[in-house]
Amino acid sequence: MSSQVQSISIKGKQRDFPAVPIGPKAIVVIKGTFFKIAEVFDEYWLEAKDIPVPSVIIDKLNQAAGKPDVFTFAQKLPDISPKYSYHLEWDNLAVAKFESYDEWFERFVDRSVRKHIRKSVKEGLRTEIISFTDEFVKGIQQIYNELQVRQGRKFWHYGKSFAEVKQDNATYLDRSIFIGSYFENELVGFLKCVTDGEVANIMQILSKSTYFAKRPTNALIAKAVEVCASRKIKFLIYGKHTYGKKDESSLIDFKENNGFRKIELPRYYVPMTAKGHIALKFGIHKGLTNVLPSKVTKTLIRLRSKILNRPH
Numbered sequence: 001m002s003s004q005v006q007s008i009s010i011k012g013k014q015r016d017f018p019a020v021p022i023g024p025k026a027i028v029v030i031k032g033t034f035f036k037i038a039e040v041f042d043e044y045w046l047e048a049k050d051i052p053v054p055s056v057i058i059d060k061l062n063q064a065a066g067k068p069d070v071f072t073f074a075q076k077l078p079d080i081s082p083k084y085s086y087h088l089e090w091d092n093l094a095v096a097k098f099e100s101y102d103e104w105f106e107r108f109v110d111r112s113v114r115k116h117i118r119k120s121v122k123e124g125l126r127t128e129i130i131s132f133t134d135e136f137v138k139g140i141q142q143i144y145n146e147l148q149v150r151q152g153r154k155f156w157h158y159g160k161s162f163a164e165v166k167q168d169n170a171t172y173l174d175r176s177i178f179i180g181s182y183f184e185n186e187l188v189g190f191l192k193c194v195t196d197g198e199v200a201n202i203m204q205i206l207s208k209s210t211y212f213a214k215r216p217t218n219a220l221i222a223k224a225v226e227v228c229a230s231r232k233i234k235f236l237i238y239g240k241h242t243y244g245k246k247d248e249s250s251l252i253d254f255k256e257n258n259g260f261r262k263i264e265l266p267r268y269y270v271p272m273t274a275k276g277h278i279a280l281k282f283g284i285h286k287g288l289t290n291v292l293p294s295k296v297t298k299t300l301i302r303l304r305s306k307i308l309n310r311p312h
Helices: 054-063 101-108 111-122 134-144 162-169 209-214 216-230 250-257 274-282 294-309
Strands: 004-010 013-021 027-031 037-040 070-074 087-097 125-129 176-183 186-196 199-207 235-237 261-271
Touching (some): 054 070, 111 216, 186 209, 216 235
Parallel strands (some): 037 070, 199 235
Antiparallel strands (some): 004 013, 027 037, 070 261, 087 235
């Protein structure tokens, strides 16, 4: 079976990877040189119905040129009970689960966050659903260009052109909800989430640090929950709850205070070569950072933050 090339944005830069079509809307990308691992491109954002069953994908990969060493895939919410016999490891998501906005606000949100949300309204912050227009894209571009470093990392959207910003945010428009927070007609924060039945995934949420005191990020999440509940969407996902071995962080605290809880779901790893079997046996199939002791990982993260935030 012939393969093609798929361009993927990694830290703001486009890179091409070998890819294998597996359905009308789904393809598998193969990353790595010495050790090749395959995964469904945009698995996180595709609708579950558009991803073929694993056995079909594995058959097609076995026929492809440049067969990967390991193929990995995860189940999707709300289907989190293991259903396959492949090698399983537990992954996780940060999920707000609710039947109504009032339930989320009163039962799952920290009292301090409830105060922030009420305060944002009193201080004149207006948060609403927004159409994907050029004016909105220009507002996003201004938010991107506020800071070169965010959360201790170089912010790779900084300095992008209008065309690049529009292209980056134009994915899955038929299933996207855009929400903007405004203060005196200035866009000070925005959120994009992508829907899949009763599940919505936050693709991006970002606010201007200048307006931190008005709590636009809390307001954006509150509006997203309100909109989702009105559309009978019961799960709102805010990325992972825990990344690697980093089980303590201000981001984890922020998510939990805003009603997002850790939900574990199965991720499978299917060895397809002898090298793949060895990688699974010694636990190196998820990268070097997962092999390093947590103390070493935390030290490297702190060092990176200091380097990026030092005066220039």
